[in-house]
Amino acid sequence: MNPIVFDDVTFSYPPDDADELDARELEAESGPAPVISQLSLELPDGLTFVVGPNGIGKSTLMLLAAARLFPQSGTITVMNEPTGSYADAGFDPDLEERRNRVVSFVYQNMEFETESPIGDVLEAVASNSVDPGEASDRFREILEAADLKERLDAHMQELSKGEMQRAIVAMSLLYGSPIVMMDEPVFAVEPARAERLFEYLRESCRRRNHSIYVSAHDVQLARTFSDAVILMHADRLVETGSPAELLDKHRLEEAFKAPWDTLYRRQALYREFLIKSGDA
Numbered sequence: 001m002n003p004i005v006f007d008d009v010t011f012s013y014p015p016d017d018a019d020e021l022d023a024r025e026l027e028a029e030s031g032p033a034p035v036i037s038q039l040s041l042e043l044p045d046g047l048t049f050v051v052g053p054n055g056i057g058k059s060t061l062m063l064l065a066a067a068r069l070f071p072q073s074g075t076i077t078v079m080n081e082p083t084g085s086y087a088d089a090g091f092d093p094d095l096e097e098r099r100n101r102v103v104s105f106v107y108q109n110m111e112f113e114t115e116s117p118i119g120d121v122l123e124a125v126a127s128n129s130v131d132p133g134e135a136s137d138r139f140r141e142i143l144e145a146a147d148l149k150e151r152l153d154a155h156m157q158e159l160s161k162g163e164m165q166r167a168i169v170a171m172s173l174l175y176g177s178p179i180v181m182m183d184e185p186v187f188a189v190e191p192a193r194a195e196r197l198f199e200y201l202r203e204s205c206r207r208r209n210h211s212i213y214v215s216a217h218d219v220q221l222a223r224t225f226s227d228a229v230i231l232m233h234a235d236r237l238v239e240t241g242s243p244a245e246l247l248d249k250h251r252l253e254e255a256f257k258a259p260w261d262t263l264y265r266r267q268a269l270y271r272e273f274l275i276k277s278g279d280a
Contacts, residue, residue, distance in 0.1 A: 002042040002043055002044065002045065003043065003045055003078065003079055003178075003179055003211050004042075004043040004065045004076065004077070004078050004179070004211075005041070005042050005043070005076065005077045006039050006040055006041040006042075006043075006064075006065075006074065006076050007040055007074055007075045007076070007077075008038055008039070008040055008073070008074040008075075009036055009038070009039045009040070009041075009064065009071045009073070009074035009075070009076055010034050010036060010037050010038055010039070010071060010072050010073045010074055011034055011035055011036040011060065011064060011069065011070075011071045011072055012034040012035060012072060013035065013060075034072075035057045035060045036057060036060065036061065036064065036071070037236065038074070039074070039238060040074075041230075041238055041240065042240070043065060043211075043213065043230065043240070044211075044227065044228035044230075044240055045205075045209075045211045045227075045228075046202075046205045046206065046211060046212075046227030046228060047198070047201055047202045047205045047211075047212050047214070047225060047226055047227045047228075048211065048212070048213045048214070048226060048227060048228045048229065048230060049213075049214050049215070049216060049221070049222035049225075049226040049228075049229050049230070049243075050062060050213060050214065050215040050229075050230045050232065051215075051216075051219060051222055051229055051230070051231050051232070051246075051247070051252075051255070052231060052232030052233065052234075052255060052256075053232075053234050053255070053256050053257070056232045056233075056234060056236075057232065058183075058215040058232055059108070059183050059215065061230070061232070061238075062105070062181040062183060062213060062215060063105070063181075064076055064083070065078070065103075065181065065213065066078075066103045066104075066105045066179075066181045067083035067085075067086040067089070067099055067103060068105055070083060070084060070087055078102060078103050078179065079102055079103075079178070079179070081102070086098075086099040100175075100177060101130050101177060102177060102178065102179060103177055103178075103179040103180070103181065104172055104175060104177040104179075104180050104181070105180075105181045105183070106168055106169065106172050106180065106181065106182040106183060106185050107183055108183045108184040108185075108187070110164075110168050111156070111164065112156050112168075113156065113157075114155075114156055115155065116155070117152060117153050117154060117155055118148065118151060118152055118153075118154055118155070118156065118159065118167055119152030119153060121156070121167075121171070122139070122143070122148075122152075122167070122170060122171060122174060123139075125171045125174045125175055126139055126174045128175075129174055129175045129176045130175065130176035130177060130178075131176050134176060135174045135175075135176055138173070138174070139174065141200075142170050142173050142174060142200075143170065145170075145173075145196060145197055145199075145200035145201075146166040146167065146169060146170040146197060147166060147193055147196065147197075148163070148166060148167060148170060151163060151167075160188075160279060161188040161279075162188045162189045162190060162193070162279025163279065164188075165185055165186060165187075165188055165189055166186075166189060166193065166197065166279075168185070169182065169185050169186075169197060169201075173201075173204065177210075178209075178210045178211070179210070179211050179212075179213075180210070180211075180212045180213070181212075181213050182212060182213065182214045182215070183215050184215055184216060184217070185214060185216075186198075186216065186218075186221075187216075187217065188279060189279050190279040191218075193279055194218070194221060195221070195224070195225075198214075198221055198224075198225040199225060201214075201225070202225050202226075202227065205227070206227075213230075214226075219247060219252065219263075222243060222247060223243050223247050226243045228240060228241065228242060228243075229241060229242065229243050229245075229246045229247060231246045231247075231251065231255050232255070233254065233255040234255065234256060234257040235257075237255075249263075
């Protein structure tokens, strides 16, 4: 059973929401054409990467799938429940918690302000998770996968950007929603740590029959670790399939409307930037 199904979905941002959009996405998506138009799609299970050009609507697709945004027409079901059932979650804490226990969302550039050390925050998340017993059993292995064991006494404001991202991913795993959306969760994480983390995410999905959806710039990560891919094209075509099928250079050139050499250099420069910037 596919955990999330789009049925003839159309979505546009209203003008009042323009200030909430990323500037690049705003330029591409705030025109007269909908961001998502008459889309019917069954999202794969397992660890799925959402790949496509900047500003094409990857974040929007994930927000719709997570019942954080709602379509103007068509329906989206999450675990057979229409997302419209969660339309008042922003005003109803009990409904918001019910939604989060089905599908949670890791936003890009998430930060937390707290006086507690990161170890205490993670323990609090585990004790309030969907399954506290399982979270307790997995606590140490999640810390190891996120490479946080030596930073448990650090406060949030003391963490590097990469450490903060790894801590937030650890929180999402400890909370234990059966479906998790992660929007650029490792853009500040150096490659070796990102690879270890994604290896764990893939193994966790398979072991627990959960689904994680990740938008990420690094196509090589998607090739190496994804169970499935959602490929969003510059012309708004959306495809699902295996990484072998959708992430070959010819299909990527079609999707990005750019030659492979340009895409490859862009990827290489991005990974080089992460290595130089570091992730303490």
